[in-house]
Amino acid sequence: MRRFTTKTAVCLLAGTMLWSSCIGSFGLFNKLLDWNKGISNKFVNELVFIIISPAYAVCGVADLFVLNTVEFWSGSNPIAKVGTTENVWGKDGKMYAVKTLKDGYEVTKPTGDKVMFVYDKKSNTWSMDENGKHQELFRFNEDGTVEAYLPDGNSMNVSLNEEGMYSLRMAVNDGTYFALR
Incomplete structure (x- = not known):
């Protein structure tokens, strides 16, 4: 039973990616990247990048599966730069x-x-x-x-x-x- 549920979940997840045709703006990932680029010293920038590199993966996956899909279907980015x-x-x-x-x-x-x-x-x-x-x-x-x-x-x-x-x-x-x- 567990094997069937895992296969079904993987197929549904792949289907949402394939049929939504959603590239998106990757707002969360880009905000993290812009923050990291804002550090003026390149050595400190690299050190921070290495330390928080798992955050890039989390932000990328969140953008890929959730935020970009919301942006595609609603027409607006939930992480937009409104007010900046x-x-x-x-x-x-x-x-x-x-x-x-x-x-x-x-x-x-x-x-x-x-x-x-x-x-x-x-x-x-x-x-x-x-x-x-x-x-x-x-x-x-x-x-x-x-x-x-x-x-x-x-x-x-x-x-x-x-x-x-x-x-x-x-x-x-x-x-x-x-x-x-």
């Missing part, structure tokens, strides 16, 4: 504070002004709120394309590939596209 703020260098050479929210991001400019990028799950859209002004940015369509809202008030359906992004850049920049390196 990261400082990000902009292309203009200035520092921006990006706070992760449950439904988007709050970006604080170097001037102190705030811009909200909000995802509406019901309408499947991303929008921007700045200085009391609400502007929809784009909507995900059922067919895998994106309806992008242009600055002139028009909208444009594009595919999520290089060709679609190129045509969107051309439409937003009035046919002028500069490549930077």
Whole structure:
């Protein structure tokens, strides 16, 4: 009887892995990794890694079997970085504070002004709120394309590939596209 139960459990566990098609973000494992990388001395970092290496296995298994499956079926990561703020260098050479929210991001400019990028799950859209002004940015369509809202008030359906992004850049920049390196 015990042998049958073990085989059944192994088959069910393998089935959940094979049929869920869940890659996931491995949030718990990555949080542990980020914490360990945050130790400034590389020798202390290695020592801590060796000592807590079983924790990596536990976090990896927890992500693999539980958290990533929850993320796949619910659409949200239970270990998401909600509430955390990261400082990000902009292309203009200035520092921006990006706070992760449950439904988007709050970006604080170097001037102190705030811009909200909000995802509406019901309408499947991303929008921007700045200085009391609400502007929809784009909507995900059922067919895998994106309806992008242009600055002139028009909208444009594009595919999520290089060709679609190129045509969107051309439409937003009035046919002028500069490549930077």
